[in-house]
Amino acid sequence: MDHFLYKNGTLHAEGVPIPEIAAQVGTPFYVYSTATLTRHYTLFTEALSPLPHLVCFAIKSLSNVAVLKTLGNLGAGMDVVSGGEYLRAKAAGVPGERIVFSGVGKTREEMRLALTGGIRQFNVESEPEMRALSEVATSLGVTAPITIRVNPDVDARTHEKIATGKKENKFGIPIARASEVYAEAARLPGLQVVGIDVHIGSQLTELEPFEQAYLKVADLTRRLRSEGHAITRLDLGGGLGIPYTRSNEAPPLPTDYGALIKRTVGDLGCEVEIEPGRLISGNAGLLVASVIYIKNGEGRDFLILDAAMNDLVRPSMYGAHHDIVPVAEPPIAAPTQEFDVVGPVCETGDTFAKGRDLPLLAEGDLVAFRSAGAYGAVMASEYNTRPLVPEVLVNGDHFAVIRGRPSFDEILNRDTIPAWL
Numbered sequence: 001m002d003h004f005l006y007k008n009g010t011l012h013a014e015g016v017p018i019p020e021i022a023a024q025v026g027t028p029f030y031v032y033s034t035a036t037l038t039r040h041y042t043l044f045t046e047a048l049s050p051l052p053h054l055v056c057f058a059i060k061s062l063s064n065v066a067v068l069k070t071l072g073n074l075g076a077g078m079d080v081v082s083g084g085e086y087l088r089a090k091a092a093g094v095p096g097e098r099i100v101f102s103g104v105g106k107t108r109e110e111m112r113l114a115l116t117g118g119i120r121q122f123n124v125e126s127e128p129e130m131r132a133l134s135e136v137a138t139s140l141g142v143t144a145p146i147t148i149r150v151n152p153d154v155d156a157r158t159h160e161k162i163a164t165g166k167k168e169n170k171f172g173i174p175i176a177r178a179s180e181v182y183a184e185a186a187r188l189p190g191l192q193v194v195g196i197d198v199h200i201g202s203q204l205t206e207l208e209p210f211e212q213a214y215l216k217v218a219d220l221t222r223r224l225r226s227e228g229h230a231i232t233r234l235d236l237g238g239g240l241g242i243p244y245t246r247s248n249e250a251p252p253l254p255t256d257y258g259a260l261i262k263r264t265v266g267d268l269g270c271e272v273e274i275e276p277g278r279l280i281s282g283n284a285g286l287l288v289a290s291v292i293y294i295k296n297g298e299g300r301d302f303l304i305l306d307a308a309m310n311d312l313v314r315p316s317m318y319g320a321h322h323d324i325v326p327v328a329e330p331p332i333a334a335p336t337q338e339f340d341v342v343g344p345v346c347e348t349g350d351t352f353a354k355g356r357d358l359p360l361l362a363e364g365d366l367v368a369f370r371s372a373g374a375y376g377a378v379m380a381s382e383y384n385t386r387p388l389v390p391e392v393l394v395n396g397d398h399f400a401v402i403r404g405r406p407s408f409d410e411i412l413n414r415d416t417i418p419a420w421l
């Protein structure tokens, strides 16, 4: 469910008409709904109650500090995968004890940053990383709380680029080697083992893979405890999928996911952490664009937008589907036309949709990509020297620009000419 609905024939973000934002900000832009972010975060906390838990928003899905502050103010924790994301969480006012640090390639510099600024735990992904963290913590005279990410070797049945829980993926340590690795962790100075971490992939549309993974984690908890480790926290990762089309897909609901967690690991007396990104941010955002031209080709018509693959890369990178809707509500049973929806970037990969049925549109009309909140703005680039797409946050009947569009001066001034030129 989201808060982008037609009212009086115009698409709104909560109480704000989209054309009003477009008139002030220009297109393309991302717009996020506070009510949707809040609702999705709350669904998770309710689904996990009364288990002791922390919902850590995966910053990598949508990292604007204003969005993080919106969630942080509700009590959310944050899952960060880089020093930069750690600094974003801190800039949003989230205390270190609510920040978990994930990722396969944490550098010593990033470890120092988090150990100095405060951290709930590092989710360690390999033995070399564990040894490096031990050295860094010892040199700072502190203790680093850790979980170790185990790879449960389950098939998440999602897009191959975002599956992470099979043994051939780069993530975590093989679950079969956990005893050995936890034993080394217990011996190393500067580390304190607090739990187990698992994350099997993104955009999962079934609960079954989670169930398989969490049952393995429950077994592992009992085994590691019998080997003398104090396992008090289970980080169960993120990955719950969202519907990208209005029609057929119906991914599991957070309530069912919460019930599954209680059923599989609820009796272990652990504090449960989850790291949802997409389910909180995905349907909380639209990408709004204008039609530049309608080009009638041979056998196909192109809808050329002012948004491109550099603004929203998911269609060209993952073959992802986004519903595209006109901002002016079409009359019921209005005629439609089949379009290839494309951007201005100079490569064929810059295609958002092929043969998409859309209402009749004209130059200057506004369209919106639905479900663009997650892995949208965060993956944007300035390819073709197209300014980084701005972001807007709506709250009820007001809105604010939370990242402005850079000017061409700002963009060009980032390049510097060496003295020999």
Ligand SMILES: *Cc1c(COP(=O)(O)O)cnc(C)c1O
Residues within 6 Å of the ligand: 058, 060, 061, 079, 102, 103, 199, 201, 202, 203, 237, 238, 239, 240, 275, 276, 277, 278, 279, 374
């Ligand atoms: C990407 C990622 C997440 C978030 O995944 P979603 O599918 O957006 O919920 C959570 N944890 C880790 C470690 C990740 O890499």
